[in-house]
Amino acid sequence: MALFSAVAGHAATVRAYVQPATARPNQVINYVITVQDGQAQSLPNLRFPLQIQQQSGVSSSQQIQIVNGRQSVSLQLSWGIVASEPGEFVIPTQTLVVDGQNLTTNEVKLTVENGGGDFRQDAGDDPNKPILQIELGKKEIYQGEVVPVNVSLYMPRVVQLRRLGLIEMEKSDFAIARFPQTNEQSSTIIDGVGYYVLTFRSTLSSLRTGDLKVGPANLELLVEVPMEGQQQRGNFPPGFGQNFPPGFFPGMSEPRKLEVKSQQVTLKVLPLPAEGKPANFSGAVGEFQMTASASPTDLTVGDPISAEIAVAGAGNFDALTTPSLVSNGGWKLYPAKRYVIEGPMDQNQTPTLERKIGYTQVLVPEAVHPVLPAFELNYFSPSQKQYVVLRTEPIPLNMKPAPATAGVESAGAGTATTVTDVQAPPPVADPQADITDILVRPPDRSNWLAPTSVLLLHSRAFWSLQAVPVSLLVLACLLAVARRRRAEALAGNAGSLRLAWEEFEAASNRSGTSDKEFLREAAQFIQQVNGSQRATGPVQAILDRYEATNFTASNTPSLEPAARREIHSTLAALMRQTLAKLSVIALAFVLSASVLQGAEAPKAVAASPDDVYRDAVTELDKGNFSRAQYLAESLTKKTPPQLSAELFQVIGHARYRQGDMGRAALWYQRAQLLDGRNPELKQNLRHIFERTRYLTFGESSPLRLASLWLTTNEWLILAAAGAWLFLLALTWRVFRSSPWAVVVCVVSIMVALPAGAFAALRPLGPERVKDISVVTLPDVNSYTSATVTSGSVIALPPGTQVRTLEKRGAWFYVEIPSSPENLRGWVESGSITPLWAWDASLVP
Known part of the structure; x- marks a missing residue:
């Protein structure tokens, strides 16, 4: 007879882990065995090291999930255990009967550190203050490697939790996935004090190398704290109330709004080795497996084959590229489509980073092949500390040659031959773009954006010049004469x-x-x-x-x-x-002018950003992407900031190479604001769009889109040039009859009128960036209210533009581009970054 049931019609699996993975002596922790999709028919006879004792009996819970139409049932069996001394211990495998079969769990590593040192340091003398702790899955990782990070909130049992905020953590050196509001709850006793433990799970990957600090994490709480003298009620023995939940014994309490802060954890990040690095390495770091299948396998030359490639494992899946065919000679390949087979499971139920994605690849054989060649994928394995080339098995094919397209039939000897109709060759399709990487071609020099740019549309002098050109010309002559006389008076x-x-x-x-x-x-x-x-x-x-x-x-x-x-x-x-x-006076004037120029010269040299830009490009060429990003972004933080489309592209290249798709799209979009005609920039944005399918706000009409070809000042200058040309040609026609004057008038009108219309239609720079932000984190969703437990609106891929409408705490109410009409919803403020972070008047 089954003790516990978790039937879902799939092969059962078991997995063991401890929560938390790092503990202190005499701290009660949970040893958990998860049974996935199966019936547990007996409990295991638990085996532990001598330093670890079982503290409590088994407790069970069951979870049901539906992922991509598949129902998954998970049964959790939990025991309380205690380690008596510090050290690193390995809990051996356990055997239990599931669906009539003996299944064995994995070994579990438990780290026990010296307790009592810094656990309650933040709490001070207040025994009722909650404690926040960061726990990392590893203390040493490689750049780009994805590791779990847990934040545990230790709530004293005498404190009642009323409201829980969002976990905030510094992300300058790391890409950290959003912490969910859902959490795993357990209980423990540390140094004789009982705690409820709320554990929040996420993942992180490093953006640069070195000894980096993770944290601190911050969390806002609203709690009910017992008033003095209310923690022990009645004639109960000391510690008796710790065995009951808060509020079990009524008493006086007071509300408190607290902000708890965790410790910092040092994480050593190693660079990926240069030795053995494949030429087409895309930056994928982790442990992966790959399988492939094809259909049909009985076919004729020219018939399409659909290959299904599945990549499973744990790692930075965003850096994976489409697996390539080992030998593509005699095959015509079409762009592959990527899709998700199984997303990341609930991290608060199963501590795993495993995912599974698929690729659909269509191939057309151009000759007879006995097999479909293997597909190849390379990545860096942190466990093996080397680059791994993963290949699938070749798939056997039963392929026939294509039928003859023409023939000559003979009626026999001495008779005339008849020629059959010649079949027309099949149409040849145009090749389709298959962009698999960004273009990195930074120029040697950067065209810096002038911090004092003036929009001619708001310039009175400009419009006065166009309104009275003849008067201004006469005035210019008078000013020239007066200036000459004044110069003679001063210098004569x-x-x-x-x-x-x-x-x-x-x-x-x-x-x-x-x-x-x-x-x-x-x-x-x-x-x-x-x-x-x-x-x-x-x-x-x-x-x-x-x-x-x-x-x-x-x-x-x-x-x-x-x-x-x-x-x-x-x-x-x-x-x-x-x-x-x-x-003497003249000499003093000359010397003072030269001294002023000499004093300004060092300032100009010191403030010149060209050397820093060249250093950033050099680091980018060497593959030091984090260093290139730091150098380039330092120019944007100067006063005044040094901005240019070329600089923004260098930052976008560095962000892309580090696997940060959201910020790469952000900097590319910023560069597009300054140089919308750059072909390499357009191609890179197209590549990121094909990878993430981000959403952007488009122009309302084709004419407004065409008006972006030139800046507003350029359109106005072109219109003014046409108007001046028309005026001069008309004056020429009045004083001297000439047919060329009429031609010039017509040409000038054809230039001035469209240029003026486009200048009027083109949106101004501040209007193009007003309240626009870009989603920079992966796995971002929009919600119907300012909480992740509410209903969802739409997933927001990295690079998506949103327009902020309202701010409420850590949330933004935004407008989201969509078809046929825009949507609205709530997003977390930490997941978006303003499209333009500087003076909006600098946007052309």
Whole structure:
């Protein structure tokens, strides 16, 4: 007679594990045996190491799941066990009877660490504070390897849990799958304190190598904590209430909102070895198995064959590529289709990362083949620490040659032959694109986005220029004349001084020059030199002699030749002194300008991002993808940020090579905003779309889509050029009759009108990125309310665009692109990233 039933019509399997996998001495943990799709007819005679004792009897629970139309029934048998001392122990296999057969479980490894050290460190002196702990499946992994990560919440039994938030964890160095709200519940006793344990399961893979820190994890809780003096009620012995659930004995309690934080765990991430790396290695890391089948196997040359390839195992399935045919000579292959056979099972029920995916490959034989060649897949095995090439078995075929298409029938000797109708050759189909990887061709230089770009559509000067071109042309001429005169006035002091000196010397050397005329020229020269300043000394004496001679009625003695020579010498010294001062001022101006330029030069060199960009491209070529990503993203975080389409593509390449499809699509879409005509960028986005089938917002009309060919400024400049050309051609036609003027007018109108229309239709940069975010994590879903336990709306593949409408805590209410009309739902804020994280006016 069956003790436990879990019948589902499939082969039964058993699996054992401990929860948690890492414990402390004298901590009660659970040893669990899971029976999948079978009837347990007897309990196993449990065997444990000497340091481990059974603490409680068996407890059972049953789970029923339906995955892809298949019903799966899981029976869990659980025992409480305790380890008396620290160390690493291996629990041996256990045998139990399932469906009349003896089935053996796997061995289970249990790690027991020294207790009491840091377990209650975060709780301090408060015995009622919950504790959060991170547990990793491995302490040393390879880059790209997927490992389980568990977060366990230890709730004291005297505390009643009212509401549970979402687990948040830092993801800068890791790709961490979203933690579900569902959890596995158990109980334990540590250091004499009873706890309920809620375990949340997820997976992580590293984005770079080195000794990295996992965590801390954060969780918000709303709990009911017993008030002081209410934990022990009545005359019960100490610890009696710990054997009962919270609320079993009524008492006074108070609500508390808590935020618990876990410890950090160090994880050593090793780089994948370069030795033995296959040329077509796609980055898959894990343990995989592959099988293949084909139908039909009896066929004629030219008949299509459908090959079904199944890949099962545990690892980063997103990095797997379509298995290739070992020898494809004489075969015509069509693009393979990928689908999911079995997704990841409930991680809170079975601690496994196993999945199973399938590929449908259509092949057409072009010659007779005895077998369908093997399919090949390569990956890196962490357990074997080497690259593995996986191959299927060749599939035997019974193939016949194609029938003759033409023949000549003879009626016999001496009779005429008749030629049968010649059958037309079958039509040849056009080759279909089969993009299996991204194009990596970064340019040597990056065209940096100007942080002070101005949209001509909002420029008054631009529209004024188009409204009054003739007036502005005249104004430009007047400004040029005024600028020339001002330049002469500023730069011509020395010239005016020399001109005044030449006039004075001409008067001195001219014979017959009267004293009045000589002194007047001398006074004009002094006025040119001093301006409004008052002269002193001998110069003032010359001015006094000039005023006495020209403006008084007294008879002044005439100037002797010696007096004239003295005046000439005095003014010559004044001339040399003034020219020296002007030279010093000019030299000081030149030196100050050169000093300013020299001071700015080092700043420009230090701020230049070209060297960093070239280093990022070099690291990308070497295969150091995490280093290339770090260098490139550091430029986007500068003040002001250094942005360009080329830089965004380098980051997208690095993200793709690390298996991060969501962020690769994000950076490619950002690059497309700046350079939508780049053919390599379009092809890479098409490749990611074929892999993930992400959703994007499209333009409402073909004309708006065509308007994106050029930027708004480029359309406006083109329209303005057409308008100016029309105006000049019309002016030419008015002053001079010429047929070419009419032709130019027609051409200019054909340029100006469409350009102006496209400039008006083209969406502005801020409108293109307003409230748009991109899904960057895998396995993201949208829900009908802000909780994962609500109904679902649609799955959101990595790279999907959404428009945020409302924020509520850790959730966003978003609009989702769909056909025939957009959908709406709730998504977790940690799963999406804004499409544009900088000043929206920079978007062209």
